[in-house]
Structure formats: structure tokens, C-alpha cells
Amino acid sequence: MGLKGYTSPRTPEGRSSLVPYPPWHYVGAFLVVDYWADAEQAAAFLPEGIDPHPDAGRCAFVAADWQSCSEGGDELLDPSRSQYKEVFVVVNGLYDGEEVTTCAYIWVDRDFALARGWIQGFPKKLGSIWVTRSFGLGGPADPGMQAGARFGVTCAAYERRVAEATVTLEQPSAGGPFHNAGPIVNVRHFARLAAGQHDAPAVHELVRAVSRDRLVSDVWEGSATLALHGAGHEEIDALAPVRIGRGYRFTFGYTVDDLETVREL
Structure with missing residues (x-):
């Protein structure tokens, strides 16, 4: 019969794969902070083939x-397989003169999201992430989408806090966020273990994220704070803000079942 499944572990029935076959359907509540890092440090995180953005050091922090679910939505009835939280930083750049973003750092708190991200070219690591929620009722425990509403996010990796941000809403946004608006171009990299080939990866390619059936709520914006902290095992502080722009909150949904290979590296 042969083993079945989209990813390991592949089994006789194929039900045990960590990541199911696409399509993957997503919906999430977002906090975004537009900001600028040190220009040289930001440029150092750009992969081969992506040039620095003319607005030097432009980055975005996203929580x-x-x-999420695969086709049929069975994961929605088993929420531990559908819900997760995520924090990431993108650096803006240019690919063939087009504005793009590339994900320099990203943490998630579930293993299926980690593996699914690697398939797409996101350099995901496991972390502990907490984000303020809104339930649409108002009241002391629900900030809502209104002027004065306050949201926060924290992220820790190996028990060290590496990121924290806040957004205080002021008004509906006319067009933001801006620093994570460009197409996402990442590096898919899978190493070899064979002796003598540790620097000759099995996969090393520049890829462009592809999504469809996008849905987005009204976007609110306001003032923001952001701190990125380093650790012995993390270099995220190299992308710490030197200037902070606006913060945003909204809800976003889409479907993924494709990926474009831009070039081999």
C-alpha cells in the first residue's frame, strides 16, 4: 500500500501527518507596529537577491x-489543532525594483504551525506568545475597537522575553499598515546532514508567498510602543526600533495552497 501523508510522520492511513495537505485556511486578529531599525542592521538580514529599501531600516512587527484549518474544517472541532499565536518581524527591501518584505524572525506556539511555516519559507521557532483579545462586547475586560482601546503582546523564547509591544487605538485607519504591505519573499532552506555537505543545503531558494480569497476587517490605528530584546540564542535586538511609527489592529483571513519559487540561491 505504501505510506501516506503530506508531511512526516507518514503512516498507512495518512492521518498522523503533522501538517495536512493544502489548502490551508486562516483567520486571525492582528497587531502591527510600523517602525524603523538601524539601517545597516536591517540590511544585514536581507537574503541574497533582495536589496535594501530606499526608506532605510523600514520594518514591521506583527503579532x-x-x-486555521485544512479543507473540511475538522480542526475547528478540535481547537488545539487549529489555534495558535505568532510574533514576527519583517524587513522591507526591493526585489527587481519591487517593494517586498522578508521575514527575519518569527515565533509560534504550536508545532503544526512551525512545520507549516518551514514549508512556506518562514524561519519559525517555538515561543510563548500572549496577545490581548477582544470579544465584541465591550466592558472592562474587552478593549473593543474604539478610541482609547489598549492592546498588548509579549513573546518569550526559551524562557527569555524577546519582544513586547502595545497599541492604543485612536481612530479608523485610512490605509495602514504600510511596512508589511509588500509581497512576502522568504528563503526556503533545508540543510543536509551528510558529512562534507553541511554547507550544501538540499533546498536553498527564494520564494514568494501566494494566497487567495483574502478578507479584511476595518483597520484601526493609534500610538504604539515596541521593544525587542536579545539573548544568548537570539539576535532580534539587532532589529530593535530606532523610530516607531503607528500601530494597527484588524482581523484578516485568507487561503494558501500555492508558493512561487523566485530563484535558486
């Missing part, structure tokens, strides 16, 4: 409280 998302996600729910």
Missing part, C-alpha cells in the same frame, strides 16, 4: 492570534 497574530490565529485560527
Whole structure:
């Protein structure tokens, strides 16, 4: 019969794969902070083939409280397989003169999201992430989408806090966020273990994220704070803000079942 499944572990029935076959459907509540890092440090995180953005050091910090499922939506009835949280930083650049973003750092709190991200070219690591939620009722425990509403996010990796941000809403946004608006171009990299080939990866390619059926709520914006902290095992502080722009909150949904290979590296 042969083993079945989209990813390991592949089994006789194929039900045990960590990541199911696409399509993958997503919806999430987002907090985004537009900011600028040190220009040289930001440029150092750009992969081969992506040039620095003319607005030097332009970055975005993103936190998302996600729910996702594969076709049929069975994961929605088993929420531990559908819900996860995520924090990431993108650096803006140019690819063939087009504005793009590339994900320099990203943490998630579930293993299926980690593996699914690697398939897409996101350099995901496990972390502990907490994001303020809103439930649409108002009241002391629900900030809502209104002027004065306050949201926060924290992220820790190996018990060290590496990121924290806040957004205080002021008004509906006319067009933001801006620093994570460009197409995402990442590096898919899978190393070899064979002796003598540790620097000759099995996969090393520049890829462009592809999504469809996008849905987005009204976007609110306001003032923001952001701190990125280093650790012995992390270099995220190299992308710490030197200037902070606006913060945003909104809900976003889409479907993924494709990926474009831009070039081999």
C-alpha cells in the first residue's frame, strides 16, 4: 500500500501527518507596529537577491492570534489543532525594483504551525506568545475597537522575553499598515546532514508567498510602543526600533495552497 501523508510522520492511513495537505485556511486578529531599525542592521538580514529599501531600516512587527484549518474544517472541532499565536518581524527591501518584505524572525506556539511555516519559507521557532483579545462586547475586560482601546503582546523564547509591544487605538485607519504591505519573499532552506555537505543545503531558494480569497476587517490605528530584546540564542535586538511609527489592529483571513519559487540561491 505504501505510506501516506503530506508531511512526516507518514503512516498507512495518512492521518498522523503533522501538517495536512493544502489548502490551508486562516483567520486571525492582528497587531502591527510600523517602525524603523538601524539601517545597516536591517540590511544585514536581507537574503541574497533582495536589496535594501530606499526608506532605510523600514520594518514591521506583527503579532497574530490565529485560527486555521485544512479543507473540511475538522480542526475547528478540535481547537488545539487549529489555534495558535505568532510574533514576527519583517524587513522591507526591493526585489527587481519591487517593494517586498522578508521575514527575519518569527515565533509560534504550536508545532503544526512551525512545520507549516518551514514549508512556506518562514524561519519559525517555538515561543510563548500572549496577545490581548477582544470579544465584541465591550466592558472592562474587552478593549473593543474604539478610541482609547489598549492592546498588548509579549513573546518569550526559551524562557527569555524577546519582544513586547502595545497599541492604543485612536481612530479608523485610512490605509495602514504600510511596512508589511509588500509581497512576502522568504528563503526556503533545508540543510543536509551528510558529512562534507553541511554547507550544501538540499533546498536553498527564494520564494514568494501566494494566497487567495483574502478578507479584511476595518483597520484601526493609534500610538504604539515596541521593544525587542536579545539573548544568548537570539539576535532580534539587532532589529530593535530606532523610530516607531503607528500601530494597527484588524482581523484578516485568507487561503494558501500555492508558493512561487523566485530563484535558486
